[in-house]
Each structure stands twice: as structure tokens, then as C-alpha cells.
Amino acid sequence: MTEKMLKFVSLEKKMPTKRSADQRRQDFNEIYDEFDNDRATAQASRCSQCGIPYCQVHCPVQNNIPDWLMMTAAGRLEEAYEVSQSTNNFPEICGRICPQDRLCEGSCVIEKGFESVTIGAVEKYITDTAWEKGWVKPTKPSVERDQAIGIIGAGPGGLAAADQLRKKGYQVHVYDRYDRVGGLMIYGIPGFKLEKEVVERRAKLLADSGVTFHLNFEVGRDATLAELRAKHDAIIIATGVYKSRDISVPGSGLGGIVPALEYLTAxxxxxxGDEVPEFDNGTLDANGKHVVVIGGGDTAMDCVRTAVRQGAKSVKCLYRRDRKNMPGSLREVVNAEEEGVEFVWLSAPKAFLGDEKVRGVKAINMHLGIADSTGRQVPVEIDGSEHDIPCDLAIKALGFDAEDIPQLFDEPGLEVSRWGTVSVNFKTAMTNLEGVFAIGDIVRGASLVVWAIRDGRDAAASIHSYLVEKQASEKQVLAS
Known part of the structure; x- marks a missing residue:
């Protein structure tokens, strides 16, 4: 087996073929072609099979990456898939949208000098092949349990928990305020990063496995948290964070200034194929407009690249720090630049210009000063450097905060942190309410899909232990 590995000394790193920028600008299809078998095998064989697999260490779900790379190199794809999916409920999704340059690939020991293994592309190839070959099958639990679990939120964390709990035989009910399963994977992430049928086939698989979905269901409107607790043996809050952060500068109330998620959802x-009146009337359509996106994370990258595809006249990304300190994936920055996006580094908005509708952004240049308590250099304004940037559509991609969950769910007793996130025991994921657990962004703040998956898996294991212990305790009481 080992003779098939360690090829990094003779083989260069290769990504799947990327469509040209001109082609990509014309549609919302994914930008990378699929690996063929020979290319996937060759790239997997570059793995050094190192003694300490830092790729695995720095993967939130602890994927056994060296093993499934070795199996791929040996042509044992079905085994590679089994290993891959054993730690990750949605490997084909993570292979597409995880920032591998900041996680597994960025930690690869051959990165210095030889460039990392293309882990994400091989992961995607393995699972897409598994779907094509029919290796991905609905869950058939070995035992059916009477206990029911209610999960609030059909995003990645909630779905991962549902999958794990269903494997244990629990009756799983997922409640979501939207009309489709997937959360931000459906409505927040554009198709050029994650085509929607990839999410939809996972949703169908879960439904075929016995998970019951209650869509267009809003907790607090259709049922309170207390009412759901009465129906289920345990509850998971997996709502994510959807409240867009705002910016308090003059002119921020002008027309044509929109939150990122509202723009991406439209x-x-x-x-x-939905009817979207605000898109059709031009409010949330960038076509023919000069667009300025404010922010430097992955959501900002989604916005600028969406605007390009909608036919914007120009697209600028305003970010108050420099390229090196940008929180989003640098791979996404390169993709955006190739597609015609202009990055205005070390620049921040001071005001929005216009009468009733925005016509420009007054920006000011910044420089990076001394580091704060987090270790990041603080942006400082440069006096007298104000300048105007023409703009017909301004998109605020400044991050997300938690909604007021206790109020929304009509459960004032639910404890939250000073940031509004739900407070939990981090060993068990349980809130201060007995049998109520919380996971993902609503606990940790806006984060990555892969972290939500990890939280969902951990919470499912915690709930199983909790219910088994509770059942044993009840039997003991009855026996005495």
C-alpha cells in the first residue's frame, strides 16, 4: 500500500479544472469540474501519511483524512466513502464549501515546499461517486425507539443531529420556519459554491430514513417551546443566527442599502424558481448597477460574486483591514478577483450619500495600528483621506447576531449569554432547561457549516446518553 503514497515529491498539486472567469460570470453553476478517477487517485497519492495527521487534528469533525486518501489512491473508493462518512454526515457539502485553505489543507505537513494535498476536492469526488454508484442509502436503524426528539432548525447542525439520532432509532421531528430543508445551505450560500440539488438529495435521504420535517413552522407562532417540550423527550435548538449586524453612519437609512442575507436569499x-417581487422590481437585483459590498468574510465574498453574475456594472468590496487579515477564505478572494471584483483594502465607510436612494459611499482610508486583546491589529482612520465611491446598491455583509430566542420561543426562562447566544453546558450541550439542548451558531456565534455538523453529532451522542440514563433511572424507581 505504501508504494502508492508519498508521491508529493514527484507530483504537483492539482485542483480540478476551473472554468474560465468569462464562463463563470454567465451562470450560478459550480466553478470547478469534477475530478476524474485518474486525477483523484494521483492527487490522493501525494499524501505523506505523516505520523501526526495535522489535517485531521485541525478538522472540526476529525475526519480520518490520511486513511481515505490512502484508500482512494488504491482504488478502494467504496471503503474511502465509508471512512469519510463515518465522521461527517455531509462530506460532499464540506468538500465544496469548507475553507480547506484555513483548516485541513492549511495544516498539511507538505504545504511548505510542496503544496498541500487537494483534500477538499478528493472528499467531494469520493462522495459524489458514492451517490452515482448507489452506495449512499437511507438509514435503517437496528432498533426503533419510542422516544421522540424535536429539532428546531433544518440547517447543517440540526440535520447532522437528526441523522445521528435516527441511526439510533429515535423518532426525529425537525421544525423549520422556511419552506425548504437546508437553512443557509439553501438560501444563504450561492449555487456557484454549493448547487442546490446537492442539499436537496441529502434532505430526501433523511426523509427516506424516517426523519419527519415540519416546514413553514415557526416556534412561538405555531407552537411555543414549552408545547414542543411536552411532545418530545428532548429538544435541540439549532436555529443559527440570522440577525444582520448594522452600521451606524449618516445615510444608512437610504434606499438601495440592503443586508447581505436578504440579498443572497432573493x-x-x-x-x-420562486417568485421574488423585490428581485423582479430591481431592489435586490444588481443588474446594471455599481455595487459596493461592505465586509471581509465569506458572506461578503458570496455577495460580490453574486453581483458579478447578476450583471453589475462594477463590484467593489470595501474592507477596513488588508488582504492578509481578511477573515474570509483567500481562495474565495482569488476567485472573486478573477471574476472582476475590485477589493478596496484598508477602507471603511463614513457615510452613505444620496437623497432618497443611495448614490455613493463616503469612505476613509485606514492603517493598522497596535494589536488589541485578541492579537489583531486595530484599524485606525487616516485623517483627511475621505473619498467618494459611486454606488447604486450597497450590501452590508458585517456578520450576524443571535435573535432574541427566549422572546421568539415564548420561553423567558431560557438562559442566554451577554451576546444573546443560548447558554449551554459545553460538556453536554444542554441548556438550563431540562432536556433542552442547543448547538451550532446559536451557541457559538456565526461560524462554519463544519462546526455546526460537529456540534450536531456531539449533541446527538449527549442526548442518547441522557435518555438512556433517564430511562434506567425511571425503571429503577418503578422497581423500588
């Missing part, structure tokens, strides 16, 4: 809904 675009994704349009792509899914």
Missing part, C-alpha cells in the same frame, strides 16, 4: 430563491 438571488437563491430566484434560482430555485
Amino acid at each position: 438571488s437563491n430563491r430566484k434560482g430555485l
Whole structure:
């Protein structure tokens, strides 16, 4: 087996073929072609099979990456898939949208000098092949349990927990306020990063496995948290964080200034064939406009690249730090630049210009000062450097905060942190309410899909232990 590995000394790193920028600008299809078998095998064989697999250490779900790379190199794809899916409920999704350059690939020991293994692309190839070959099958629990679990939120964390709990035989009910399963994977992430049928086939698989979905269901409107607790043996809150952060500068109330998620949701809904009046009337359509996106994370990258595809005249990304300190994936920055996006580094908005509708952004240049308590250099304004940037559509991609969950769910007793996130025991994921657990962004703040998956898996294991212990305790009481 080992003779098939350690090829990094003779083989260069290769990504799947990337479509040209001109082609990519014309549609919302994924930008990378699929690996063929020979290319996937060759790239997997570059793995050094190191003694300490830092790729695995720095993967939130602890994927056994060296083993499934070795199996891929040996042509044992079905085994590679089994190993891959044993730690990750949605490997084909993570292979597409995880920032591998900041996680597994960025930690690869051959990165210095030889460039890392293309882990994400091989992961995607393995699971896409598994779907094509029919290796991905609905769950058939060995035992059916009477206990029911209610999960609030059909995003990655909630779905991962549902999958794990269903494997244990629990009756799983997932409640979501939207009309489709997937959360931000459906409505927040554009198709050029994650085509929607990839999410939809996972949703169907879960339904075929016995998970019951209650869509267009809003907790607090259709049922309170207390009412759901009465129906289920345990509850998981997996709502994510959806409240867009705002910016308090003059002119921020002008027309044509929109939150990132509102803009992305309209675009994704349009792509899914929905009627979207605010897109059709031009409010949330970048076509023919000068667009400025404010922010430097992955959501900002999604916005600028969406605007390009909608036919914007120009797209600028305003970020108050420099390229090196940008929180988003650098791979995404390169993709955006190739597609015609202009990055205005070390620049921040001071005001929005216009009468009733925005016509420009007054920005000011910044420099990076001394580091704060987090270790990041603080942006400082440069006096007298104000300048105007023409703009017909301004998109605020400044991050997300938690909604007021106790109020929304009509459960004032639910404890939250000073940031509004739900407070939990981090060993068990349980809140201060007995049998109520919370996971993902609503606990940790806006984060990655892969962290939500990890939280969902951990919470499912915790709930299983909790219910087994509770059942044993009740039997003991009855026996005495």
C-alpha cells in the first residue's frame, strides 16, 4: 500500500479544472469540474501519511483524512466513502464549501515546499461517486425507539443531529420556519459554491430514513417551546443566527442599502424558481448597477460574486483591514478577483450619500495600528483621506447576531449569554432547561457549516446518553 503514497515529491498539486472567469460570470453553476478517477487517485497519492495527521487534528469533525486518501489512491473508493462518512454526515457539502485553505489543507505537513494535498476536492469526488454508484442509502436503524426528539432548525447542525439520532432509532421531528430543508445551505450560500440539488438529495435521504420535517413552522407562532417540550423527550435548538449586524453612519437609512442575507436569499430563491417581487422590481437585483459590498468574510465574498453574475456594472468590496487579515477564505478572494471584483483594502465607510436612494459611499482610508486583546491589529482612520465611491446598491455583509430566542420561543426562562447566544453546558450541550439542548451558531456565534455538523453529532451522542440514563433511572424507581 505504501508504494502508492508519498508521491508529493514527484507530483504537483492539482485542483480540478476551473472554468474560465468569462464562463463563470454567465451562470450560478459550480466553478470547478469534477475530478476524474485518474486525477483523484494521483492527487490522493501525494499524501505523506505523516505520523501526526495535522489535517485531521485541525478538522472540526476529525475526519480520518490520511486513511481515505490512502484508500482512494488504491482504488478502494467504496471503503474511502465509508471512512469519510463515518465522521461527517455531509462530506460532499464540506468538500465544496469548507475553507480547506484555513483548516485541513492549511495544516498539511507538505504545504511548505510542496503544496498541500487537494483534500477538499478528493472528499467531494469520493462522495459524489458514492451517490452515482448507489452506495449512499437511507438509514435503517437496528432498533426503533419510542422516544421522540424535536429539532428546531433544518440547517447543517440540526440535520447532522437528526441523522445521528435516527441511526439510533429515535423518532426525529425537525421544525423549520422556511419552506425548504437546508437553512443557509439553501438560501444563504450561492449555487456557484454549493448547487442546490446537492442539499436537496441529502434532505430526501433523511426523509427516506424516517426523519419527519415540519416546514413553514415557526416556534412561538405555531407552537411555543414549552408545547414542543411536552411532545418530545428532548429538544435541540439549532436555529443559527440570522440577525444582520448594522452600521451606524449618516445615510444608512437610504434606499438601495440592503443586508447581505436578504440579498443572497432573493438571488437563491430566484434560482430555485420562486417568485421574488423585490428581485423582479430591481431592489435586490444588481443588474446594471455599481455595487459596493461592505465586509471581509465569506458572506461578503458570496455577495460580490453574486453581483458579478447578476450583471453589475462594477463590484467593489470595501474592507477596513488588508488582504492578509481578511477573515474570509483567500481562495474565495482569488476567485472573486478573477471574476472582476475590485477589493478596496484598508477602507471603511463614513457615510452613505444620496437623497432618497443611495448614490455613493463616503469612505476613509485606514492603517493598522497596535494589536488589541485578541492579537489583531486595530484599524485606525487616516485623517483627511475621505473619498467618494459611486454606488447604486450597497450590501452590508458585517456578520450576524443571535435573535432574541427566549422572546421568539415564548420561553423567558431560557438562559442566554451577554451576546444573546443560548447558554449551554459545553460538556453536554444542554441548556438550563431540562432536556433542552442547543448547538451550532446559536451557541457559538456565526461560524462554519463544519462546526455546526460537529456540534450536531456531539449533541446527538449527549442526548442518547441522557435518555438512556433517564430511562434506567425511571425503571429503577418503578422497581423500588
